[in-house]
Amino acid sequence: MSTTPQARVRSLDDPELYVETPATIFDAIPPYPPRTEREAEFYSVREGEMLINLGPQHPSTHGVLRVVLKIDGERVVDLDPVLGYLHRGVEKICENSDWHMVVSHCDPLEYIASMFSELVPVMAAEKLLDVEVPRRAEYIRVLACELNRISSHALFMGWLALDLGGLTPILYGFIERDEIVEMLAALTGQKLLFNYMRIGGVNGDLNHEFMSRLGDWMGHAAQRIEDSQTLINENEIFVKRTRGLGVIDRETALRMCLSGPPLRATGIPYDVRRAHPYGVYPELEFEIPTREEGDSYARYQLHLDEIKQSIHIIDQVLHKLPDGPVMAKLPRLLRPRPGRAFAAIESPRGQYAVYAMSDGTDQPFRLRIHDPSYFNLQSVGLLTPGHLIADTMAIMASLDPIMGGVDK
Template sequence: MIEDTVIGSIEQQEYTINMGPQHPSTHGVLRLVVSLKGEIVTQVKPHLGYIHRGIEKMSESMTYPQIVHLTDRLDYLSAHINNHALCLAVENALQVEVPERVKYIRTIMDELNRIASHQLWWCSFGMDLGALTCFFYGLRDREYILDIFEESCGSRLLHSYYTPGGLMKDIHPGFQKRVKDFIKYFRKVLPEYDQLLTGNVIMQERTRGIGNITKEEAISYGFTGPSGRGSGFACDVRKHHPYALYDKVDFQEVLYHEGDSLARYQVRIGEMWESMKIIEQLIDNIPEGDYSAKMKAVIKLPEGEYYQRVEAARGEFGVYILSDGGKTPYRLKLRSPNFSNLSAIDLLARNFKIADLIAIGGSLDLVIPDIDR
């Protein structure tokens, strides 16, 4: 009798482990308090704030060109795209028409940034699953894009290349050749990714049917980007609310309806192909012209509210500016895709094993500085 109750209580007993802030697979300083029953996850509580820098508040004391360099530091893997959101918001508020050349370069840079981001996601996802070689292949290919960035923008990760009204400086003369070389190279290498990881039976088993989320749940949790499109939620801002040149190029919105980790994985692999398609359409016809529109020395936004959203590598990134007519915003709110993607991690990982929690976290592709801001 006594033994029965003891065993019963042990079987029902849950224990918690602290995953992070220092943990190899939380991709930064995310802390997950995980309740476990044996190996089965019963609850995941994300604890945030370990890399909170108060960027929104800081922005209130900065002029608009100065804020651009802060948006780099949110989702550092899609720095160009974040810059784009803020610049578009300011340009739309001032009703400035940027030169055609700027639009071309911005679109190409955004797509290169998306590929680079997805490459890094691919390596870290492989790493989460334990395929360590993926990490080096992904980083090796990402290096080509970073070189392109360095040649034109001057830095590899945090570019602050866009300014309200245009670009910091013109692209390097060798930009087009380098991009074409990269596309040629990457079209050969991307199938290797599939051979090495996508097709692998272990990887398929580890991700198929793991971390399911239905379309309705995805919408209600605010899933966007590849994570949302993995559940069949057509949420590509580029397609549905086009900005820059996305209404002129031909590309497909990659959609999968399974809603599991594998679907999210395949959306990202598909997006790399689509991004290459977009770049190929644009790279040969970059028009000559100015690299920036004429802007006043001090940018003052008219009083009012402005919102601009773009499709960052991880989902919909939004910038909301409340201006009181001054040269600094009265309030700046950033809608970061990772925050809403992370919010569903309890729903996704519950009743799966602890190894699946890692795979799910990897498939959501979290970047922690974007969550904490």
């Protein structure tokens, strides 16, 4: 049994030092020559700087994100996110499954709010097929999505506080989420990956258990949100650690392709529900809350405002809900005519879009999934330099990436 001769490689702790441990692609300094200008710049370490890995198993990275931090003392000089630890090739899988299966493959992408990640491919397929969805189904979709948005936002606030070291808010966040999840479980049979949207409608009509749970919850929802606000809204430590942190201005936000709360926190009222209305949103009244500051605290407050708007939308849906079927009549085998369709919705994290191409068979020819977390996460490299290592988590949590969607 022969041992392979081991190359001398740079130490992770001190780039000037050479050691005999074999380097792998998981080491901070990659064992191959830099491939791009930017990589060469990032991995050349100056006097006093060093590289450390944050992740891929660090709890504050919300999944399996690895970030290579270049630090000078406690300050972050630069960083390089490394993705792909959760990459499953969903787009390729979808090209090899038929249109109905696409829904369940796209479901686990944004797993905190999976109503949204299954709604978009369904909408794209409906555009390709030229199918009109029954109005009752459209209203039920809005109802389910807004409930899911609230549960996602409630968890966001808990996470943000958790990454700053506060344990309590996430417990309250989960109380809120638990009630909604139980409600949606009564409707769909699932608690996390609902698989509820269908091409042409939804899987089932509203039932009694769902409605009674919803009625109970609506009675105290607004009050509960107010209560959990007071937990951290004026908490001095929380405010000091988020205000003025990760500030981004309007022009840069547009240049960085941000969407959702990070974009609206800079003052741009871009919300796909109003900017490019879909479903029955034109018939519903709601505001698009914006903030001017563009920092982590503004992003946090924006989530609170959006929860209130979502409750307002649910209230209207319950009053306007029409009677009728919840599924359009469609053949079991869907063969859309050759063409292209682009559908986008406002998910809790921003604009979630699908670009679908059909070549006339029962499988999508190309299904491009645009996930907002992916494009929002990108700006962490712009926001973090100059801040402390501990603030990296606060900034990352305020952008709210879901690695299931980032890595696809």
